[in-house]
Amino acid sequence: MLTIAATAQEAVAGVHDGATVLIGGFGNAGQPMELIDALLQGGATDLTVVNNNAGQADAGLALLIKERRVRKIICSFPRQSDSWHFDAAYRAGEIELELVPQGNLAERIRAAGAGIGGFFTPTGYGTMLAEGKETRVIDGRGYVLESPIHADFALIKALKADKVGNLVYRKTARNFGPIMAAAAKQAIVQVSEIVETGQIDPEAVITPGIYVDTVVRIEPPASGPAAPSSTEHEVNQ
Amino acid sequence: MSEKLSRDALAQLVARDIKPGSYVNLGIGQPTLVSNYLTPEQEVTLHTENGMLGMGPEAHGDQIDEDLINAGKIPVTELPGASYFHHADSFAMMRGGHLDVCVLGAFQVSATGDLANWHTGAPDAIPAVGGAMDLATGAKDVYVMMSLFTKDGRSKLVPECSYPLTGVGCVTRVYTNEAVFLISSEGVRVRETFGTTVEELQAKMDVKLLPPL
Secondary structure, eight states: OOEEESSHHHHTTTOOTTOEEEEOOBTTBTOOHHHHHHHHHHTOOSEEEEOSBSOOTTSTHHHHHHTTOEEEEEESBOOOTTOHHHHHHHHTTOSEEEEOOHHHHHHHHHHHHHTOOOEEESTTTTSGGGTTSOEEEETTEEEEEEOOOOEEEEEEEOSEEETTOOEEOOGGGOTTHHHHHHHEEEEEEEESEEEOTTOSOGGGOSBOGGGOOEEEEOOOOTTSSHHHHHHHHHHHO | OOSOOOHHHHHHHHHHHSOTTOEEEEOSSGGGGGGGGOOGGGOOEEEETTTEEEEEEEOOGGGOOTTOBOTTSOBEEEEEEEEEOOHHHHHHHHHTTOOSEEEEOOSEEETTOOEEOSOOOOTTOOOOOTTHHHHHHHSSEEEEEEOSBOTTSOBSEESSOOSOOSBSSOEEEEEESSEEEEEETTEEEEEEESSSOHHHHHHHOSSOEEOOO
Protein backbone atom coordinates (compact mmCIF):
# COMPACT_ATOMS: atom_id res chain seq x y z
CA MET A 1 0.00 0.00 0.00
CA LEU A 2 1.50 3.30 -1.08
CA THR A 3 1.95 6.09 1.45
CA ILE A 4 1.65 9.59 0.08
CA ALA A 5 3.57 11.79 2.48
CA ALA A 6 2.67 15.43 2.93
CA THR A 7 6.24 16.60 3.37
CA ALA A 8 9.77 15.38 2.73
CA GLN A 9 10.31 15.27 6.52
CA GLU A 10 7.37 12.92 6.93
CA ALA A 11 8.60 10.77 4.03
CA VAL A 12 11.99 10.10 5.63
CA ALA A 13 10.83 10.02 9.27
CA GLY A 14 11.37 6.24 9.46
CA VAL A 15 15.06 6.38 8.50
CA HIS A 16 16.86 5.21 11.64
CA ASP A 17 20.39 5.47 12.95
CA GLY A 18 22.69 2.86 11.39
CA ALA A 19 20.49 2.40 8.30
CA THR A 20 21.84 1.60 4.86
CA VAL A 21 20.44 4.18 2.44
CA LEU A 22 20.63 4.08 -1.35
CA ILE A 23 20.57 7.61 -2.73
CA GLY A 24 19.80 8.10 -6.41
CA GLY A 25 21.39 10.58 -8.77
CA PHE A 26 24.40 10.96 -11.01
CA GLY A 27 25.85 14.35 -10.26
CA ASN A 28 22.82 16.53 -9.64
CA ALA A 29 20.61 14.77 -12.20
CA GLY A 30 18.14 12.65 -10.28
CA GLN A 31 19.56 13.58 -6.89
CA PRO A 32 16.61 13.70 -4.43
CA MET A 33 17.81 16.94 -2.90
CA GLU A 34 14.74 17.68 -0.74
CA LEU A 35 14.67 14.15 0.71
CA ILE A 36 18.37 14.41 1.58
CA ASP A 37 17.79 17.81 3.20
CA ALA A 38 14.95 16.27 5.23
CA LEU A 39 17.23 13.41 6.28
CA LEU A 40 19.77 15.99 7.41
CA GLN A 41 17.14 17.80 9.48
CA GLY A 42 15.76 14.52 10.83
CA GLY A 43 19.02 13.70 12.59
CA ALA A 44 19.56 10.05 11.60
CA THR A 45 23.24 9.22 11.91
CA ASP A 46 25.78 6.39 11.56
CA LEU A 47 24.42 5.83 8.06
CA THR A 48 25.86 3.71 5.27
CA VAL A 49 25.14 5.59 2.04
CA VAL A 50 25.29 4.19 -1.48
CA ASN A 51 25.52 6.74 -4.29
CA ASN A 52 27.57 7.08 -7.45
CA ASN A 53 29.44 10.05 -6.00
CA ALA A 54 30.25 11.34 -2.53
CA GLY A 55 28.49 14.68 -2.60
CA GLN A 56 29.14 17.86 -4.50
CA ALA A 57 29.67 21.43 -3.29
CA ASP A 58 27.61 22.50 -0.25
CA ALA A 59 24.35 20.70 -0.86
CA GLY A 60 22.60 17.37 -0.44
CA LEU A 61 24.81 14.39 0.30
CA ALA A 62 27.84 16.64 0.76
CA LEU A 63 26.16 18.22 3.80
CA LEU A 64 25.29 14.82 5.32
CA ILE A 65 29.00 14.00 5.06
CA LYS A 66 30.02 17.40 6.41
CA GLU A 67 27.86 16.80 9.49
CA ARG A 68 29.54 13.37 9.92
CA ARG A 69 26.26 11.51 9.66
CA VAL A 70 27.67 9.04 7.14
CA ARG A 71 29.81 6.28 8.65
CA LYS A 72 30.51 4.59 5.35
CA ILE A 73 30.01 5.42 1.70
CA ILE A 74 29.86 2.90 -1.14
CA CYS A 75 30.43 4.71 -4.44
CA SER A 76 32.36 4.72 -7.72
CA PHE A 77 33.56 8.29 -8.03
CA PRO A 78 34.05 10.16 -4.75
CA ARG A 79 36.74 12.60 -5.84
CA GLN A 80 35.60 15.60 -7.84
CA SER A 81 36.61 19.22 -8.04
CA ASP A 82 33.83 20.14 -5.59
CA SER A 83 33.84 17.11 -3.26
CA TRP A 84 35.61 19.06 -0.49
CA HIS A 85 33.42 17.79 2.37
CA PHE A 86 34.08 14.17 1.44
CA ASP A 87 37.79 14.87 0.90
CA ALA A 88 38.08 16.41 4.39
CA ALA A 89 36.18 13.59 6.11
CA TYR A 90 38.21 10.96 4.24
CA ARG A 91 41.57 12.53 5.01
CA ALA A 92 40.57 12.84 8.67
CA GLY A 93 39.74 9.12 8.70
CA GLU A 94 36.15 9.93 9.62
CA ILE A 95 34.41 8.14 6.78
CA GLU A 96 34.90 4.65 5.44
CA LEU A 97 35.06 4.34 1.63
CA GLU A 98 34.18 1.24 -0.38
CA LEU A 99 35.15 2.04 -3.95
CA VAL A 100 33.28 0.03 -6.59
CA PRO A 101 33.51 0.27 -10.39
CA GLN A 102 30.33 1.98 -11.54
CA GLY A 103 28.89 -0.96 -13.49
CA ASN A 104 29.58 -3.34 -10.61
CA LEU A 105 27.88 -0.86 -8.28
CA ALA A 106 24.81 -0.75 -10.51
CA GLU A 107 24.72 -4.53 -10.96
CA ARG A 108 25.17 -5.17 -7.22
CA ILE A 109 22.17 -2.95 -6.56
CA ARG A 110 20.19 -4.62 -9.34
CA ALA A 111 21.13 -8.07 -7.98
CA ALA A 112 19.75 -7.19 -4.55
CA GLY A 113 16.39 -6.23 -6.01
CA ALA A 114 16.33 -9.30 -8.21
CA GLY A 115 17.13 -11.83 -5.47
CA ILE A 116 20.55 -12.77 -6.86
CA GLY A 117 23.02 -14.01 -4.25
CA GLY A 118 26.15 -12.97 -6.15
CA PHE A 119 27.47 -12.79 -9.69
CA PHE A 120 30.70 -13.13 -11.64
CA THR A 121 31.68 -9.99 -13.55
CA PRO A 122 34.73 -9.38 -15.75
CA THR A 123 34.97 -5.75 -14.60
CA GLY A 124 37.84 -5.22 -12.19
CA TYR A 125 39.46 -8.61 -12.83
CA GLY A 126 43.22 -8.35 -12.38
CA THR A 127 43.00 -4.94 -10.69
CA MET A 128 43.42 -3.81 -7.09
CA LEU A 129 39.63 -3.45 -6.73
CA ALA A 130 39.36 -7.23 -7.03
CA GLU A 131 41.96 -7.96 -4.34
CA GLY A 132 40.67 -10.42 -1.75
CA LYS A 133 37.68 -11.38 -3.87
CA GLU A 134 36.92 -14.80 -5.28
CA THR A 135 37.76 -15.08 -8.97
CA ARG A 136 37.05 -17.65 -11.63
CA VAL A 137 38.10 -18.21 -15.22
CA ILE A 138 35.07 -19.05 -17.36
CA ASP A 139 35.63 -19.94 -21.02
CA GLY A 140 39.08 -18.41 -20.84
CA ARG A 141 38.02 -15.09 -19.38
CA GLY A 142 38.62 -13.91 -15.81
CA TYR A 143 35.69 -12.92 -13.58
CA VAL A 144 35.29 -11.55 -10.05
CA LEU A 145 32.55 -12.60 -7.62
CA GLU A 146 30.52 -9.61 -6.49
CA SER A 147 27.74 -9.55 -3.91
CA PRO A 148 24.38 -7.76 -3.89
CA ILE A 149 23.94 -4.45 -2.05
CA HIS A 150 20.78 -4.66 0.02
CA ALA A 151 19.48 -1.59 1.78
CA ASP A 152 16.93 -0.47 4.33
CA PHE A 153 15.87 2.59 2.35
CA ALA A 154 16.18 4.11 -1.10
CA LEU A 155 15.78 7.85 -1.58
CA ILE A 156 15.16 8.61 -5.23
CA LYS A 157 13.73 11.25 -7.51
CA ALA A 158 11.30 10.60 -10.34
CA LEU A 159 9.29 12.91 -12.53
CA LYS A 160 5.83 11.59 -11.83
CA ALA A 161 3.97 8.97 -9.77
CA ASP A 162 0.41 7.75 -9.77
CA LYS A 163 -1.43 6.74 -6.60
CA VAL A 164 -0.26 3.13 -6.73
CA GLY A 165 3.36 4.20 -7.00
CA ASN A 166 4.06 3.65 -10.69
CA LEU A 167 6.91 5.94 -11.71
CA VAL A 168 8.21 7.68 -14.77
CA TYR A 169 11.52 9.50 -14.87
CA ARG A 170 13.06 12.20 -16.97
CA LYS A 171 16.05 11.88 -19.31
CA THR A 172 19.37 11.04 -17.65
CA ALA A 173 17.86 11.74 -14.21
CA ARG A 174 16.57 8.15 -14.34
CA ASN A 175 20.05 6.71 -13.71
CA PHE A 176 20.03 4.62 -10.48
CA GLY A 177 16.35 5.21 -9.60
CA PRO A 178 14.72 2.02 -10.91
CA ILE A 179 17.33 -0.38 -9.50
CA MET A 180 17.52 1.39 -6.15
CA ALA A 181 13.73 1.32 -5.75
CA ALA A 182 13.84 -2.46 -6.18
CA ALA A 183 16.85 -3.07 -3.92
CA ALA A 184 15.60 -1.33 -0.77
CA LYS A 185 13.14 -2.60 1.83
CA GLN A 186 11.48 0.80 1.60
CA ALA A 187 11.67 3.05 -1.44
CA ILE A 188 10.93 6.70 -0.78
CA VAL A 189 10.43 8.78 -3.91
CA GLN A 190 10.17 12.50 -4.49
CA VAL A 191 8.26 13.50 -7.61
CA SER A 192 7.24 16.72 -9.29
CA GLU A 193 3.73 15.49 -9.85
CA ILE A 194 1.28 12.90 -8.47
CA VAL A 195 -1.45 11.93 -10.91
CA GLU A 196 -4.56 9.80 -10.52
CA THR A 197 -4.14 6.07 -11.00
CA GLY A 198 -4.69 5.25 -14.64
CA GLN A 199 -3.23 8.49 -15.91
CA ILE A 200 0.17 7.01 -16.64
CA ASP A 201 0.17 4.85 -19.75
CA PRO A 202 1.04 1.32 -18.51
CA GLU A 203 3.45 1.00 -21.45
CA ALA A 204 5.30 4.07 -20.20
CA VAL A 205 5.76 2.94 -16.57
CA ILE A 206 9.46 2.56 -15.81
CA THR A 207 9.27 1.54 -12.13
CA PRO A 208 6.13 -0.47 -11.31
CA GLY A 209 4.45 0.50 -8.03
CA ILE A 210 5.30 -2.84 -6.38
CA TYR A 211 8.76 -1.42 -5.61
CA VAL A 212 7.57 1.90 -4.21
CA ASP A 213 6.51 2.52 -0.61
CA THR A 214 6.32 6.27 -0.13
CA VAL A 215 5.97 9.20 -2.50
CA VAL A 216 6.04 12.88 -1.76
CA ARG A 217 5.36 15.68 -4.16
CA ILE A 218 7.98 18.40 -4.18
CA GLU A 219 7.04 21.59 -5.98
CA PRO A 220 9.47 21.91 -8.88
CA PRO A 221 11.33 25.20 -9.18
CA ALA A 222 9.30 27.67 -11.26
CA SER A 223 11.83 27.84 -14.06
CA GLY A 224 13.02 24.27 -13.60
CA PRO A 225 13.01 21.58 -16.22
CA ALA A 226 10.30 19.43 -14.62
CA ALA A 227 7.31 21.56 -15.60
CA PRO A 228 7.75 21.57 -19.39
CA SER A 229 8.76 17.93 -19.36
CA SER A 230 5.50 16.67 -17.91
CA THR A 231 3.66 18.29 -20.79
CA GLU A 232 6.16 16.77 -23.15
CA HIS A 233 5.58 13.35 -21.63
CA GLU A 234 1.80 13.55 -22.02
CA VAL A 235 2.21 14.58 -25.62
CA ASN A 236 4.40 11.52 -26.15
CA GLN A 237 1.66 9.26 -24.85
CA MET B 1 53.40 12.69 -41.99
CA SER B 2 56.00 15.29 -41.19
CA GLU B 3 54.79 16.78 -37.92
CA LYS B 4 53.65 15.56 -34.55
CA LEU B 5 49.87 15.65 -34.28
CA SER B 6 47.99 18.24 -32.23
CA ARG B 7 45.23 17.04 -29.91
CA ASP B 8 42.62 18.08 -32.44
CA ALA B 9 44.37 16.44 -35.37
CA LEU B 10 44.61 13.26 -33.32
CA ALA B 11 40.89 13.46 -32.49
CA GLN B 12 40.17 13.89 -36.20
CA LEU B 13 42.22 10.79 -36.99
CA VAL B 14 40.38 8.69 -34.40
CA ALA B 15 37.03 9.95 -35.70
CA ARG B 16 37.98 9.00 -39.25
CA ASP B 17 38.88 5.46 -38.12
CA ILE B 18 35.52 4.76 -36.49
CA LYS B 19 33.46 2.54 -38.77
CA PRO B 20 30.12 3.89 -40.00
CA GLY B 21 27.16 2.79 -37.91
CA SER B 22 29.22 2.16 -34.76
CA TYR B 23 27.99 2.55 -31.20
CA VAL B 24 30.71 4.47 -29.40
CA ASN B 25 31.52 5.70 -25.90
CA LEU B 26 33.97 8.59 -25.61
CA GLY B 27 35.77 8.96 -22.28
CA ILE B 28 36.09 12.19 -20.37
CA GLY B 29 38.86 14.62 -21.45
CA GLN B 30 40.78 14.31 -24.71
CA PRO B 31 38.52 11.53 -26.13
CA THR B 32 35.54 13.91 -25.98
CA LEU B 33 37.22 15.93 -28.77
CA VAL B 34 36.55 13.05 -31.14
CA SER B 35 32.84 13.95 -31.24
CA ASN B 36 33.75 17.24 -32.97
CA TYR B 37 35.00 15.33 -36.00
CA LEU B 38 32.39 12.59 -36.45
CA THR B 39 30.39 13.29 -39.61
CA PRO B 40 26.62 12.78 -40.00
CA GLU B 41 27.38 10.35 -42.84
CA GLN B 42 29.15 8.06 -40.38
CA GLU B 43 25.88 7.61 -38.46
CA VAL B 44 27.76 6.96 -35.23
CA THR B 45 25.59 6.67 -32.10
CA LEU B 46 27.18 7.99 -28.90
CA HIS B 47 26.56 6.21 -25.60
CA THR B 48 26.90 7.90 -22.24
CA GLU B 49 27.28 5.70 -19.17
CA ASN B 50 24.64 7.57 -17.20
CA GLY B 51 21.93 6.05 -19.31
CA MET B 52 21.60 7.36 -22.85
CA LEU B 53 22.19 6.44 -26.48
CA GLY B 54 21.97 9.12 -29.15
CA MET B 55 23.73 11.83 -27.21
CA GLY B 56 24.09 15.10 -29.12
CA PRO B 57 26.56 17.98 -28.78
CA GLU B 58 27.08 20.01 -25.62
CA ALA B 59 24.07 22.16 -24.68
CA HIS B 60 24.32 25.94 -24.63
CA GLY B 61 22.00 28.71 -23.43
CA ASP B 62 18.33 27.74 -23.49
CA GLN B 63 19.19 24.15 -24.36
CA ILE B 64 20.69 23.53 -20.92
CA ASP B 65 18.61 21.04 -18.93
CA GLU B 66 19.91 19.74 -15.61
CA ASP B 67 18.27 16.36 -16.26
CA LEU B 68 20.29 15.86 -19.45
CA ILE B 69 24.01 15.52 -18.78
CA ASN B 70 26.90 13.34 -19.91
CA ALA B 71 29.31 11.21 -17.90
CA GLY B 72 31.42 14.30 -17.23
CA LYS B 73 28.25 15.96 -15.84
CA ILE B 74 28.27 18.49 -18.70
CA PRO B 75 24.82 19.47 -20.09
CA VAL B 76 24.29 17.84 -23.49
CA THR B 77 21.52 17.50 -26.06
CA GLU B 78 19.58 14.57 -27.47
CA LEU B 79 19.45 13.57 -31.13
CA PRO B 80 16.49 12.02 -32.98
CA GLY B 81 16.46 8.31 -32.16
CA ALA B 82 17.88 8.82 -28.67
CA SER B 83 16.90 6.50 -25.83
CA TYR B 84 17.21 6.54 -22.03
CA PHE B 85 17.74 3.56 -19.71
CA HIS B 86 18.76 2.93 -16.13
CA HIS B 87 22.31 2.47 -14.91
CA ALA B 88 22.31 -1.34 -14.73
CA ASP B 89 21.13 -1.50 -18.35
CA SER B 90 23.69 1.07 -19.40
CA PHE B 91 26.53 -0.99 -17.97
CA ALA B 92 25.04 -4.29 -19.15
CA MET B 93 25.18 -2.78 -22.63
CA MET B 94 28.85 -2.08 -22.06
CA ARG B 95 29.82 -5.29 -20.30
CA GLY B 96 27.78 -7.39 -22.72
CA GLY B 97 29.97 -6.33 -25.64
CA HIS B 98 27.35 -4.26 -27.45
CA LEU B 99 29.47 -1.13 -27.80
CA ASP B 100 31.76 -1.25 -30.81
CA VAL B 101 34.39 1.19 -29.62
CA CYS B 102 35.29 3.14 -26.55
CA VAL B 103 37.97 5.80 -26.58
CA LEU B 104 39.79 6.44 -23.31
CA GLY B 105 42.69 8.47 -22.00
CA ALA B 106 45.56 6.70 -20.22
CA PHE B 107 48.50 7.11 -17.88
CA GLN B 108 50.07 3.97 -19.32
CA VAL B 109 49.34 1.14 -21.74
CA SER B 110 51.34 -2.10 -21.73
CA ALA B 111 52.62 -4.04 -24.73
CA THR B 112 49.91 -6.65 -24.06
CA GLY B 113 47.13 -4.09 -23.93
CA ASP B 114 46.83 -3.62 -20.16
CA LEU B 115 45.40 -0.19 -19.36
CA ALA B 116 46.22 2.10 -16.42
CA ASN B 117 44.09 5.22 -16.35
CA TRP B 118 42.28 5.56 -13.04
CA HIS B 119 44.78 5.91 -10.21
CA THR B 120 48.36 7.10 -9.94
CA GLY B 121 48.91 4.85 -6.94
CA ALA B 122 50.11 7.83 -4.88
CA PRO B 123 49.47 6.96 -1.23
CA ASP B 124 47.70 10.25 -0.45
CA ALA B 125 45.48 10.21 -3.56
CA ILE B 126 41.74 9.73 -3.07
CA PRO B 127 40.87 6.98 -5.52
CA ALA B 128 37.94 7.35 -7.94
CA VAL B 129 37.23 4.80 -10.65
CA GLY B 130 33.81 5.67 -12.10
CA GLY B 131 33.03 3.65 -15.21
CA ALA B 132 36.63 3.29 -16.42
CA MET B 133 37.02 -0.41 -15.57
CA ASP B 134 33.63 -1.30 -17.05
CA LEU B 135 34.42 0.50 -20.30
CA ALA B 136 37.87 -1.00 -20.59
CA THR B 137 36.49 -4.49 -20.07
CA GLY B 138 33.30 -4.27 -22.04
CA ALA B 139 33.71 -2.53 -25.39
CA LYS B 140 34.65 -4.66 -28.43
CA ASP B 141 37.54 -2.31 -29.21
CA VAL B 142 39.28 -0.04 -26.73
CA TYR B 143 41.21 2.83 -28.28
CA VAL B 144 43.50 4.93 -26.15
CA MET B 145 44.37 8.55 -26.91
CA MET B 146 47.39 9.99 -25.16
CA SER B 147 50.68 11.77 -25.65
CA LEU B 148 53.34 9.11 -26.24
CA PHE B 149 55.88 10.51 -23.80
CA THR B 150 55.63 12.05 -20.33
CA LYS B 151 56.96 15.57 -19.78
CA ASP B 152 60.28 14.07 -18.71
CA GLY B 153 60.50 11.96 -21.85
CA ARG B 154 59.45 8.51 -20.64
CA SER B 155 57.26 6.41 -22.91
CA LYS B 156 53.72 5.77 -21.68
CA LEU B 157 53.54 2.65 -23.85
CA VAL B 158 55.50 0.28 -21.62
CA PRO B 159 56.43 -3.42 -21.35
CA GLU B 160 54.43 -3.57 -18.10
CA CYS B 161 52.32 -0.90 -16.37
CA SER B 162 53.68 0.48 -13.10
CA TYR B 163 50.42 2.27 -12.23
CA PRO B 164 47.42 0.33 -10.89
CA LEU B 165 45.55 -1.41 -13.71
CA THR B 166 42.12 -0.48 -15.02
CA GLY B 167 41.82 -3.55 -17.22
CA VAL B 168 43.94 -6.47 -18.41
CA GLY B 169 44.71 -7.00 -22.11
CA CYS B 170 41.89 -4.75 -23.24
CA VAL B 171 43.49 -2.03 -25.42
CA THR B 172 43.59 -2.72 -29.16
CA ARG B 173 44.90 0.61 -30.48
CA VAL B 174 46.92 3.48 -29.09
CA TYR B 175 46.64 6.85 -30.79
CA THR B 176 49.43 9.21 -29.83
CA ASN B 177 50.84 12.48 -31.09
CA GLU B 178 53.85 10.63 -32.57
CA ALA B 179 52.41 7.35 -33.85
CA VAL B 180 49.46 4.98 -33.96
CA PHE B 181 50.11 1.53 -32.47
CA LEU B 182 48.09 -1.64 -33.02
CA ILE B 183 48.16 -4.17 -30.18
CA SER B 184 47.44 -7.81 -30.94
CA SER B 185 48.72 -11.27 -30.06
CA GLU B 186 51.67 -10.71 -32.43
CA GLY B 187 52.83 -7.70 -30.40
CA VAL B 188 52.88 -3.93 -30.86
CA ARG B 189 52.86 -2.85 -34.48
CA VAL B 190 53.38 0.72 -35.62
CA ARG B 191 50.65 1.70 -38.08
CA GLU B 192 51.98 5.16 -38.91
CA THR B 193 54.27 7.79 -37.46
CA PHE B 194 54.00 11.58 -37.30
CA GLY B 195 57.17 13.68 -37.54
CA THR B 196 59.36 10.75 -36.49
CA THR B 197 60.38 7.26 -37.62
CA VAL B 198 59.97 3.78 -36.18
CA GLU B 199 63.74 3.71 -35.57
CA GLU B 200 63.69 7.00 -33.66
CA LEU B 201 60.78 5.82 -31.55
CA GLN B 202 62.37 2.43 -30.88
CA ALA B 203 65.46 4.18 -29.55
CA LYS B 204 63.33 5.90 -26.89
CA MET B 205 61.04 2.97 -26.02
CA ASP B 206 61.50 -0.32 -24.17
CA VAL B 207 58.59 -1.95 -25.99
CA LYS B 208 59.67 -3.94 -29.05
CA LEU B 209 58.02 -2.29 -32.08
CA LEU B 210 56.96 -4.13 -35.23
CA PRO B 211 57.18 -2.05 -38.43
CA PRO B 212 54.13 -0.90 -40.41
CA LEU B 213 52.74 -3.55 -42.75
